[in-house]
Amino acid sequence: MNSVNKFEESFKIFFNADVAFSFWKGRVALYAILKALNVGKEDEVILPGYTCVMDINPIKYLGAKPVYIDIEPNTFNMNVDMFEGKITSKTKVIIAQHTYGYVCDMDRILSIAQKHNIPVIEDCCLCVGSTYKGKLAGTFGKAAYFSFQWNKPFTTGLGGMAITSDNVLAERIEEICKLQLVQPSFKEKMMLLAQLMVYRAFIYPETTTMAQSFFRFLTKKGIVVGSSSTCEFEPEMEKDFFKAMSSIQAGTGIRQLDKLEKNIAHRRQMAELYDELLSQNGWPTRNYNKEIMNPVMVRYPVRIKEKDRAIQQAASAGIELGTWFECPLHPIETPLEKYDYKIGICPEAEKAAKETVNLPLHPRVSEKTVKKTVDFITKFNQA
Ligand SMILES: Cc1ncc(COP(=O)(O)O)c(C=O)c1O
Structure with missing residues (x-):
């Protein structure tokens, strides 16, 4: 088994999911899920109006419209009182984003979604290990997706994962990946490796802010592989957007997953x-x-x-x-x-x-x- 398959295997076991699919970034995982759910032109996708533009791009790439729900101020999560009123005949998917690690009010979201027969997918990019009524976030919806970018609960430099226990959805994602997923280039992999080495050696709380500004600057110039190159502020999909995870990311991911319980305990403390x-x-x-x-x-x-x-x-x-x-x-x-x-x-x-x-x-x-x-x-x- 190669390192990418091994990482997927360990990840799915952690979440007790049937299948895990790894990607170059979290947004690519979201794109795969939305495409597999047949999201397309004229469809609407509900999500909180307190998110990252990279989360909206996949919706726009597929020709659908994001519908924003305001947040409730304590947990920064979607205000569930407001969301049923935004459901229309065009609503195709609801994205429950667990912001900062706080889990959304899943009982209410799922019950409203079920009433209207709309799938819920969970954005766990900021939430690994949180539980709601004793159950892990990421195990409630039809699928969930994760990001392993620098700022996330654990990092592989860049990276994303989708999990699901819905067989039909899993088959669709697999088909789409077989047809369309491209491999990262040698240059991209080497740049990412160099960045991981710099990160391990130099990035500490005292240096982070300065390093981040410099990193953002280099990313915009296309000098490093970052999470937000200039073209990703346009809702137009780049030709090699739908990219696979590399073995460099997967190897780091496996090591990070081994340390996850410790990471979670540390965050709680x-x-x-x-x-x-x-x-x-x-x-x-x-x-x-x-x-x-x-x-x-x-x-x-x-x-x-x-x-x-x-x-x-x-x-x-x-x-x-x-x-x-x-x-x-x-x-x-x-x-x-x-x-x-x-x-x-x-x-x-x-x-x-x-x-x-x-x-x-x-x-x-x-x-x-x-x-x-x-x-x-x-x-x-x-x-
Ligand atoms: C809430 C949220 N969802 C999705 C993403 C996209 O993840 P990635 O950068 O791995 O594509 C991000 C940020 O980067 C995020 O903050």
């Missing part, structure tokens, strides 16, 4: 430390229903005054403050109108984008990092 220190310093802490949800946070969201200034000061102080989501369809460069988003349609999402930064929880974060980060934002807020 650091999030609890943030809860404790933030509350000691007068900040509101995470607000979710503890009786039904046990989240594993990818990052810890906090609302702060003067977000832009906070981010700038944090970067010079070597504090890793995450900026996403910078606008309802992150990042800030997204031409919203090309993606059918009109300012004002998701006011809570727009407010969250203006106010929210996120604090690091990844495996390189220590108790000292958490303390320094809380100290920084507290002093910033008091200034």
